[in-house]
Amino acid sequence: MTFEDSPSWAAAQDAADPLAPLRDEFLFSHPLYFAGHSLGLQPRKARDYVLQELDDWARLGVEGHFAARNRWVDYHELLTDPTARLVGALPHEVVVMNTLSVNLHLMMVSFYRPKPGKYRIVIERGAFPSDRYAVISQARFHGYPDAVIESDEPVEAIDSNVALVLIGTPNYLTGRAFDVPALVRAAHAHRAFIGLDLAHGAGNLELRLHEWGPDFAAWCNYKYLNAGPGGLGGVFVHERHANAEMPRFEGWWGHDKARRFEMEPRFNPIPGAEAWQLSNPPVLQLAALRASMELFDRATMPALRRKGDALTSYLEWSLKDFEILTPRQRGSMLTIRVPSGRQLVTTLAEHGAIVDFRPPDIVRITPAPLYNSFTDVQRLAALIHG
Ligand SMILES: *Cc1c(COP(=O)(O)O)cnc(C)c1O
16 A cells, blocks of 8 residues: 555545444544544444433333343343454353453463462563553462563463463554464463453454464453443453363352342353353443444454554554554554653644653554544644644
8 A cells, every 4th residue: 555645645545445434423532533542432322322221220220130121131242242253252252241450360260270380471571560460469379479471572481381371462552463373372382371461452453262262361342442431341261161160250140041040059150251250240331332342343353454454554654754663563553652752742632632642752543443534644643743
């Protein structure tokens, strides 16, 4: 693709873009919004879907569990098929529940079972702080305070001492996407479990989790997936563990649905990822997420990835005189190093353009293919060049 720095060229790309109409499904907090890797914009329908549940609650009280237009008792199942399509999973491999850091801990209860000689955890160097806190506190909890290995090339750090590999892809700061199949092969060759943190991958990369075969994955839905602040997370547990006897923290929402309300004393798990559910989920949050997932289904991930790649390549081309930290293997986010980054971000904000700044000099910019356009990118680059 050859690019041009002109409003008319960008407008022509937008006119030819079959995904362009989806932009109108969002409420823009700022004219130029490039922070979808941090908090996605609000889908117009989110308000209606949340209001419907507030109305049903007002009308029905407790009876809403079974009598709401969308029954609350199985409301989370409305998200199952769209989520499975989004990450390339089978429906019984995914569930929407809790939030990301909580889910990472719940997954590690099952998939981090260290013993002498096999207790190490490999993570990528420069992982998101919450992920570091989570793995380090798990290791300490099990009595292995120095278990965690941080590596630039995690695939090379995996050996027979490793019990768990946990990789964030793409990395939240650099935007580097990892070769997941290669990591899975290396982990499984050494009989280690492997999990993915897809906070920056879900809704951004084209994923084939079932085929690639990691043991688990977890992500938040409020970045690329526009579920709103504090929105619920997603979890994938590979089918091979669907009926496995394994340690797990359990609660009534993971119990056999047909008999959940019989309040039996013995836990009888739902086969698959739903067995990890603890509590009845917050329906208002699920409702907001549903609005966004419908748009992902309309767009489809392959088309979004193509457009995301085109927008990001255009941005990269437009910023070629900057130091770009993001490699070719990436999603839609581009990270640049700008010595006067704080000043730049303030100036952009004064012109209605939102990007994100990490001290001392890192600027992250994401053209989200669901709602950003070539014209957005052209205008942002013009502002950056002043
Ligand atoms: C955003 C992000 C989180 C945030 O975790 P929450 O529990 O949702 O607050 C964790 N890990 C990574 C890699 C992230 O990008």
